[in-house]
Amino acid sequence: MAEAKFKPGERVRVVKAYPAGHVRTPFYIRGCSGEVERICGAFANPEELAQMRDGLPPQPLYRVRFRQRDVWPDYAGPVADVVEVEIYQHWLEAA
Amino acid sequence: MSGRGPHDMGGLPAGKVERTEHDYAAWERRIDAMAVLLWGQKGAKKVFTVDEHRNAIESLPPADYDRLSYYEKWIHALTRCMVHRGVVSDEELSRKMAEVQKRG
Numbered sequence: 001m002a003e004a005k006f007k008p009g010e011r012v013r014v015v016k017a018y019p020a021g022h023v024r025t026p027f028y029i030r031g032c033s034g035e036v037e038r039i040c041g042a043f044a045n046p047e048e049l050a051q052m053r054d055g056l057p058p059q060p061l062y063r064v065r066f067r068q069r070d071v072w073p074d075y076a077g078p079v080a081d082v083v084e085v086e087i088y089q090h091w092l093e094a095a
Numbered sequence: 096m097s098g099r100g101p102h103d104m105g106g107l108p109a110g111k112v113e114r115t116e117h118d119y120a121a122w123e124r125r126i127d128a129m130a131v132l133l134w135g136q137k138g139a140k141k142v143f144t145v146d147e148h149r150n151a152i153e154s155l156p157p158a159d160y161d162r163l164s165y166y167e168k169w170i171h172a173l174t175r176c177m178v179h180r181g182v183v184s185d186e187e188l189s190r191k192m193a194e195v196q197k198r199g
Contacts, residue, residue, distance in 0.1 A: 019098055
């Protein structure tokens with residue numbers, strides 16, 4: 001398993017990349033910064049599995065919490081509103 | 096922008112969500128069962144991964160993605176993945192489809 005680089009509570013930013021092929025990182029969250037809520041475990045990389053490779057070593061998967069206002073510039077709801085997205089480690093960098 | 100498939104629509108306008116439940120046709124249940132077997136139950140042989148299945152659906156041209164129903168997309172995916180994995184060939188598939196069509 002690839003070593004987990006981030007701990008719960010740490011700030012991370014989602015890589016702003018637009019690769020072709022199967023990707024589990026939603027388009028709308030790329031480039032956004034949030035906080036690691038938990039480590040969900042480690043799983044074979046789905047981008048590799050989609051190309052008939054084994055996806056190993058397993059990649060840590062994080063649940064990352066973003067403030068809605070940081071994701072949607074025109075968000076009109078309460079400041080405390082959040083959205084949580086599960087994101088693989090190779091899509092995250094320290095923020 | 097490239098890299099955004101027709102499925103990856105979070106934040107885009109898409110109209111109201113249809114919340115009513117509906118029953119599944121027999122062919123839809125059959126496709127679902129086939130998919131589960133092909134992805135491999137725990138401990139059983141996997142023919143292809145759910146990720147390959149997703150990739151096939153996400154690679155549909157946007158017009159087809161919008162036009163096809165949920166399980167029609169699955170038929171497309173199961174077919175493409177089985178061809179990629181060498182389980183069936185396009186030629187065999189075409190022959191069988193012609194046969195079935197002739198049956199009427």
